[in-house]
Amino acid sequence: MRSMKITLRKLLKPFIIAVIAGLILFFLFNNLLMPFYVQKGKITKVPDVIGLSLDDAKLRIKESGLDPKEAEYKSDKRYKIGTITMQNPVAESEVKQGRGVYLTISGGEELVEVPNLKGKSVREAVFNLEKSSLKLGSITYEPSEEIFANTIIRQEILPGAKIRAGNIINVTVSQGRPTDKIPLPDVSLKTLNEAEKILTDNGFRLGKTTYQTNPDVLPNTVLEQSPRAGELLQLGHSIDLVIAQKPEQEK
Incomplete structure (x- = not known):
């Protein structure tokens, strides 16, 4: 009789262990694995984060079950x-939860070095200003005994300064010595811009530019x-030009 009880216990022990293990696996699958896969397959809309700060954008994206990523x-x-x-994907796009949303962040207005x-x-x-996305402004001429004619003596904004792209730089240019003179080039029959x-x-x-009717050009x-x-x-001498215009342009 005693031996039968021992044998029965031996038979029940693996069964009980198997039942307990099955219950544990069922709990894990039902409460952890299933929600993970169901959640992973859910569709959500990408929120609009344009204009938000980086922190606020990340928070809103996470609240939608998505993964914010800084692009550049x-x-x-x-x-x-x-x-x-x-942002990529764009706002209102329908995507699976967990997808990455890549963000481009403003570095502010572009500044260039003078x-x-x-x-x-x-x-x-x-040429150098155009390479730096800047423009040449007004030119002031002054005589100089030391600096060759048509050479820049100084500039209004110092080299190395950081300014907005598209700004103009005014310069002062040497006329050379008062006795230095050069021949005036011929600009006749050129366009006004070329001249x-x-x-x-x-x-x-x-x-000064004046306009005159001339049907031949x-x-x-x-x-x-x-x-x-x-x-x-x-x-630095000023050169006056007479420019052709059509008869109907004449005032």
């Missing part, structure tokens, strides 16, 4: 520094210049 910083004058300018223009010609200055560029590149300034063509081409002039 980009200059953007439309948005404050540190706010979201772009190049050193001292000692350069006006043409070189224009102004030629004059500026050679150290002269565009003066295209409108906006230089008909006359004063002083005449070839005259020896000091740099």
Whole structure:
């Protein structure tokens, strides 16, 4: 009889262990694994986080069951520094929960470094400024016994300064010695834009422009210049031009 009880206990023990193990597995599957897979397959809408701070954007994305990820910083004058300018996927997209949402963050308005223009010609200055997304502003000429004519003596904004792209830089250019003179280039039959560029590149300034009807040439063509081409002039001299126009343009 005693041996039968021992045998029965031996038979029941594995059965009881198996039942307990099964209950534990069922609990884990039902309460942990199933919710995970169900949640993973859920569809949710991507929230609109454009214009929010990075922290607020991350919080809103997490609240939607998504994973915020910082993509990159980009200059953007439309948005404050540190706010979201772009998101991928876009707002209102339907995606599975857990998906990553990549964020582009504003680095603020683009600032560029002012190049050193001292000692350069006006043409070189224009080239260097354009490379830095800047523009040449007004040119003031003054005599100099030491600096060659048509060379920049100084600039209004110092080299190395950080300013907004598109700004203008005013410069002062040497006329050379008062006795230094160069021949005036011929800009006749050039367009007004071409003539102004030629004059500026050679150290002269565009003066007064008047318009005159002339059916024989295209409108906006230089008909006359004063002083005449070839005259020896000091740099910085203003050159007046007469420009062609159509009869109906005449006032």
